[in-house]
Amino acid sequence: xxxxxxxxxxxxxxxxxxxxxxxxxxxxxxxxxxxxxxxxxxxxxxxxxxxxxxxxxxxxxxxxxxxxxxxxxxxxxxxxxxxxxxxxxxxxxxxxxxxxxxxxxxxxxxxxxxxxxxxxxxxxxxxxxxxxxxxxxxxxxxxxxxxxxxxxxxxxxxxxxxxxxxxxxxxxxxxxxxxxxxxxxxxxxxxxxxxxxxxxxxxxxxxxxxxxxxxxxxxxxxxxxxxxxxxxxxxxxxxxxxxxxxxxxxxxxxxxxxxxxxxxxxxxxxxxxxxxxxxxxxxxxxxxxxxxxxxxxxxxxxxxxxxxxxxxxxxxxxxxxxxxxxxxxxxxxxxxxxxxxxxxxxxxxxxxxxxxxxxxxxxxxxxxxxxxxxxxxxxx
Ligand SMILES: Cc1ncc(COP(=O)(O)O)c(C=O)c1O
Numbered sequence: 001x002x003x004x005x006x007x008x009x010x011x012x013x014x015x016x017x018x019x020x021x022x023x024x025x026x027x028x029x030x031x032x033x034x035x036x037x038x039x040x041x042x043x044x045x046x047x048x049x050x051x052x053x054x055x056x057x058x059x060x061x062x063x064x065x066x067x068x069x070x071x072x073x074x075x076x077x078x079x080x081x082x083x084x085x086x087x088x089x090x091x092x093x094x095x096x097x098x099x100x101x102x103x104x105x106x107x108x109x110x111x112x113x114x115x116x117x118x119x120x121x122x123x124x125x126x127x128x129x130x131x132x133x134x135x136x137x138x139x140x141x142x143x144x145x146x147x148x149x150x151x152x153x154x155x156x157x158x159x160x161x162x163x164x165x166x167x168x169x170x171x172x173x174x175x176x177x178x179x180x181x182x183x184x185x186x187x188x189x190x191x192x193x194x195x196x197x198x199x200x201x202x203x204x205x206x207x208x209x210x211x212x213x214x215x216x217x218x219x220x221x222x223x224x225x226x227x228x229x230x231x232x233x234x235x236x237x238x239x240x241x242x243x244x245x246x247x248x249x250x251x252x253x254x255x256x257x258x259x260x261x262x263x264x265x266x267x268x269x270x271x272x273x274x275x276x277x278x279x280x281x282x283x284x285x286x287x288x289x290x291x292x293x294x295x296x297x298x299x300x301x302x303x304x305x306x307x308x309x310x311x312x313x314x315x316x317x318x319x320x321x322x323x324x325x326x327x328x329x330x331x332x333x334x335x336x337x338x339x340x341x342x343x344x345x346x347x348x349x350x351x352x353x354x355x356x357x358x359x360x361x362x363x364x365x366x367x368x369x370x371x372x373x374x375x376x377x378x379x380x
């Protein structure tokens with residue numbers, strides 16, 4: 001129950017256990033093209049999809065390496081650990097960073113983004129869909145709207161959001177979105193998925209200088225993503241076919257149903273947290289549906305809490321990230337997560353807290369979670 005890597009469906013595991021196939025095989029070529037098509041469905045775009053071997057951070061780096069040229073100005077809009085990562089990547093590629101910083105736990109204010117964009121000549125802006133460190137879901141639709149009227153390429157890290165929360169790339173005017181395979185998609189870590197719309201692709205194609213990254217140069221990969229019969233570098237064939245199965249599972253569930261399930265699960269989990277007196281870290285109304293970031297109550301040691309849950313109950317959750325280390329715990333509830341996972345986690349949290357001296361009535365968290373979840377389960 002950590003916010004990624006998440007558990008993987010037995011259907012995906014079965015594919016991953018098959019003998020290695022050649023990247024020239026018909027099976028792989030067909031599978032790769034289908035995975036790319038489903039990637040467009042995932043991001044809700046008619047744009048250009050890419051699947052590369054590498055983690056989410058490679059996707060972030062590929063975005064910057066391809067869009068930004070030395071000396072270009074980039075507005076890094078940040079309100080958490082991963083938001084802050086962007087500026088390091090931009091600087092590594094010679095871009096000039098302008099920070100627009102919001103407090104951790106507070107959402108990005110699109111009006112301030114609009115103001116900043118109107119003041120400067122920005123090549124791009126970077127923003128998080130969900131920042132996994134704080135559990136915030138930023139108002140992407142509004143941010144897309146203010147970026148749309150400008151020349152800046154709106155680059156979105158959707159690693160902890162897409163597949164679990166609404167993201168409509170074309171409708172919302174987001175120009176370049178990316179994710180990793182290991183979170184709400186329900187595949188193992190190792191792949192990054194990116195989509196670029198015509199605006200972003202046009203910027204990449206009209207660069208004056210070469211991309212300072214050989215492997216992540218999207219123009220080298222472009223022809224392969226259209227026709228995998230070609231060769232640039234060997235794709236991770238088994239991983240791509242495993243991802244394809246995970247994407248098929250998403251398509252079978254239906255993206256909207258999946259968003260609804262994640263929302264219902266996260267609201268139920270928060271109801272349980274509230275019933276045992278635990279507070280959410282992100283501002284009310286902006287909580288992510290994929291991960292809950294929870295304040296550790298006074299007098300409880302978070303490492304001990306997590307140890308008890310893991311060793312006594314077999315439930316693994318994550319600790320706080322960056323400056324929230326020791327202050328928060330993080331529970332991922334995305335991808336293939338089930339009602340049983342959710343209730344077991346709440347039950348384990350209650351028992352572990354109680355055994356560490358925190359006052360609560362056992363069962364109150366699970367009860368509140370069930371009360372909140374039942375209407376959704378009855379209608380779905
Ligand atoms: C929101 C977000 N962005 C980027 C990353 C980086 O992805 P990776 O660890 O796969 O490189 C993570 C990883 O947890 C993340 O949660």
